[in-house]
Amino acid sequence: xxxxxxxxxxxxxxxxxxxxxxxxxxxxxxxxxxxSAGRYFFYPRPIAPGSMDDQLDWGEVDPSGTIYSFTIxxxxxxxxxxxxVPYVIAIVELDAGPHLTTxxxxxxxxxxxxxxxxxxxxxxxSDEITLIKFTPTRS
Amino acid sequence: xxxxxxxxxxxxxxxxxxWDEPMFxxxxxxxxxxxxxxxxxxxxxxxDGILSSAIPESRMFGPSAVAEYLGxxxxxxxxxxxxxxxxxxxxxxxxxxxEAGVCDTxxxxxxxxxxxxxxxxTWDPSRAYIGADAWGAPHGQFDIPYxxxxxxxxxxxxxxxxxxxxxxxPETLAKIAVQQRYNAAANPKAVFxxxxxxxxxxxxxxxxxxxxxMLEIVMPCQGGAAIVITTExxxxxxxxxxVHLTGFGERVTHKSITYAPSLxxxxxxxxADRAFAMAGAERSAMDVFSFYDCYTITVLLTIEDSGYCAKxxxxxxxxxxxxxxxxxxxxxxxxxQLGAGQAGMAxxxxxITEGILQVQGRAEARQVPNCNTAxxxxxGGFMSEQAAMILEGA
Numbered sequence: 001x002x003x004x005x006x007x008x009x010x011x012x013x014x015x016x017x018x019x020x021x022x023x024x025x026x027x028x029x030x031x032x033x034x035x036s037a038g039r040y041f042f043y044p045r046p047i048a049p050g051s052m053d054d055q056l057d058w059g060e061v062d063p064s065g066t067i068y069s070f071t072i073x074x075x076x077x078x079x080x081x082x083x084x085v086p087y088v089i090a091i092v093e094l095d096a097g098p099h100l101t102t103x104x105x106x107x108x109x110x111x112x113x114x115x116x117x118x119x120x121x122x123x124x125x126s127d128e129i130t131l132i133k134f135t136p137t138r139s
Numbered sequence: 140x141x142x143x144x145x146x147x148x149x150x151x152x153x154x155x156x157x158w159d160e161p162m163f164x165x166x167x168x169x170x171x172x173x174x175x176x177x178x179x180x181x182x183x184x185x186x187d188g189i190l191s192s193a194i195p196e197s198r199m200f201g202p203s204a205v206a207e208y209l210g211x212x213x214x215x216x217x218x219x220x221x222x223x224x225x226x227x228x229x230x231x232x233x234x235x236x237x238e239a240g241v242c243d244t245x246x247x248x249x250x251x252x253x254x255x256x257x258x259x260x261t262w263d264p265s266r267a268y269i270g271a272d273a274w275g276a277p278h279g280q281f282d283i284p285y286x287x288x289x290x291x292x293x294x295x296x297x298x299x300x301x302x303x304x305x306x307x308x309p310e311t312l313a314k315i316a317v318q319q320r321y322n323a324a325a326n327p328k329a330v331f332x333x334x335x336x337x338x339x340x341x342x343x344x345x346x347x348x349x350x351x352x353m354l355e356i357v358m359p360c361q362g363g364a365a366i367v368i369t370t371e372x373x374x375x376x377x378x379x380x381x382v383h384l385t386g387f388g389e390r391v392t393h394k395s396i397t398y399a400p401s402l403x404x405x406x407x408x409x410x411a412d413r414a415f416a417m418a419g420a421e422r423s424a425m426d427v428f429s430f431y432d433c434y435t436i437t438v439l440l441t442i443e444d445s446g447y448c449a450k451x452x453x454x455x456x457x458x459x460x461x462x463x464x465x466x467x468x469x470x471x472x473x474x475x476q477l478g479a480g481q482a483g484m485a486x487x488x489x490x491i492t493e494g495i496l497q498v499q500g501r502a503e504a505r506q507v508p509n510c511n512t513a514x515x516x517x518x519g520g521f522m523s524e525q526a527a528m529i530l531e532g533a
Contacts, residue, residue: 007264010272012280043281043398069303069402071295072349077288078267089286091296091397101282101397114303131284 007080011129018044020058025130028122030063032096042098061096063120064137068093072109088112092134106135144237145374145381145533146230148179148367151492153328154480158252158361164194165208167250171365172209175246179367180377186367188215188236188245190229192484195254205248214242222519223431224389225249226364226488227526231387233368243370250363251483271394282395290433291356293396293521295348298436300402302350307454309350312435313341315470316354316477318462319432323474325464325505330360330480355435355477362482364492374533380499381533386418389526396521407516408444410527414514415446418529422446425529426510427497428468429490431518432475441516445527464505472497472505487517491528498532 014022021044024031032040035048036055047054070090076082077089088104090112104112105121118134125131150171162170168191176183189205197204202216215236221228226249233245265272268288272279286292301307320336323329336354344353374381388410393399415422422445430441439453448456464472473479473493476486494513496502502510513530 010265010268010279010283012284013274014280015275018280043277069296069300071292071299071351072346073286073292074345074349075291075347077286077292077348078283079264080267081286081288084286087286089292089296091402099397101285101287101395103285114299133285 009080009084009125011126014128017046022129024060025122025132026124029060030094030120030132031058032061032098034059040094040096040098042100061094063132065092065094065118065134067091067104067112067114067116067118068099069114070104070112072112090134092118100132103133104135105133142238142240143371143383144234144368145371145383146366146368146495146530147374147377147379147381148175148181149365149492149495150174150178151328151364151489152362152482154330154360154362154482156330156358156360156480161253161255163196163254164250164252165196165204167252167363168194168205168248169208171248171250171363172246175365175367179369179379181244181367181369183209183211185244185369186211186246187213188233188242189213190217190219190233190245190247192225192249193218193220215245221391221517221524221526223433223487224517224519224524224526225484226491227387227515227517227528228389230366230368230491231384231389231526231528234384237368237370244373245368246365247368248363248365249485249488251485252361252363278395282397287395287397290521291348291351294434294436295351296396297402297440297522298350298434301436301440304403305451305454307439309342309352310338311454311457312355312439313338313352314457315432315435315438315462316341318466319471319475319478321463322472322505323478325503326473326479329474329478330358331474331478351434351436357433357476357481357486360480360482362480362485364482364485364488366488366491366495379501382495382498383531383533384528385531386414386416386420386529387527388413388417391524393523394520396523399522403440404450405440405444405522406525407441407518407527410525411445411516414527414529418531420512420529422514425512425514426469427472427494427507427513428470429494429513429515430471430475431487431490431516432471432477433481433518435477437518437522438470441518445514445516464507469507472502472507487519490515490517494530498530
């Protein structure tokens with residue numbers, strides 16, 4: 001079988017609705033959509049999930065939270081990720097409330113635990129995209 | 140006039156790791172339909188309802204493509220898209236359609252088989268994203284870039300959170316895989332019929348996505364299955380014991396596990412509550428259990444959230460019960476997908492066909508004595524779409 005070409009890591013493709021989130025990430029800020037009662041949600045939508053509330057705005061939140069759950073990918077969850085293993089895929093519960101998908105970096109994969117405090121690391125992966133990853137909070 | 144539907148026959152191909160005879164989906168559906176009708180003792184001309192999954196040869200207008208290929212006009216035609224819960228979703232929709240008087244005889248069909256090689260096809264690594272990387276897809280924007288792609292990663296997060304909140308020993312989860320392999324040994328159609336395993340084998344198998352070991356994950360395989368459902372009146376003239384669907388429920392809550400309302404209480408809870416209430420049946424009255432088993436954690440959570448023990452007591456329940464076909468809680472008596480192999484989309488049909496065979500007394504070496512009732516679940520996506528149903532023999 002001929003060598004397969006290197007498979008690029010999949011990058012987010014911002015849409016008109018989500019562009020402010022990605023623009024903020026580039027500026028090292030975590031910007032979340034917020035409903036008319038001031039509750040944050042994730043990911044951005046034109047109407048707050050589970051409600052009929054379309055009176056929304058954006059708010060910058062403290063980019064820190066707690067690991068809600070995680071796994072260590074040891075084989076590659078898709079061909080593009082095979083070269084990345086082992087790495088940690090996690091759900092982080094932001095102090096602002098919402099859960100988001102991320103990676104935990106800057107520590108040994110075997111040291112990651114549910115309940116661990118983490119803070120955001122903004123990682124520029126292209127001219128347009130900055131991914132928001134997390135690392136254990138230094139106490 | 141009250142109409143009542145009955146399951147009257149089925150077809151199920153032996154699960155295979157490597158399929159010998161490539162065929163298109165329409166060919167598979169056609170062959171399965173004919174085999175299932177033969178088993179039921181019915182004619183193709185009686186079929187006026189068809190339920191399938193997606194058809195690669197007809198990405199749009201799929202149901203009409205199936206009707207045309209079979210060569211029959213139908214009164215009910217549907218593609219059901221519930222992943223591993225598609226089988227349960229199909230069967231209750233078929234029963235509801237027949238009982239509503241929309242149609243008289245339905246065939247539910249599912250298959251995953253390789254098509255003949257397309258000379259123009261090229262290898263596309265983005266196929267691994269199962270369409271979730273489509274332009275505008277939330278999953279493609281917020282989950283896939285971090286590696287949250289395949290079911291392994293999603294279900295591992297469920298298992299990890301469960302272990303944090305409630306704790307369960309790896310040996311307890313391993314017992315599920317071990318006892319299902321025992322059941323598979325009595326199923327000639329199972330891939331792992333000649334490969335018993337021990338708890339140590341499971342614990343010592345490679346960690347794929349922590350905390351899930353290799354032997355707690357289904358082996359992706361190929362196969363196909365179909366089920367025939369008709370009216371109670373017609374069923375009385377046919378060879379097999381009619382099987383009634385007396386209760387069912389369905390619940391869909393999220394796509395990516397990150398946005399699930401809970402990682403440790405799964406949607407089967409609401410589906411099960413509705414199914415048992417509809418049937419007016421006690422949980423203790425079920426004779427056999429067929430739970431969708433993509434991973435061992437799925438089985439544990441299905442036991443808990445179906446109401447067979449208190450929240451967090453799934454581990455203790457598994458420790459206390461014998462899950463083999465000759466045990467006190469006969470679970471996945473065909474071996475489940477962990478023992479029989481996951482026949483792609485048809486994997487979720489195997490739990491139903493096994494429930495039917497058990498209630499009809501056709502489960503051969505693994506037959507549960509005096510089996511009259513079965514409780515069956517399906518799980519699709521990333522613990523996201525689940526369905527439950529109760530079968531009772533006439």
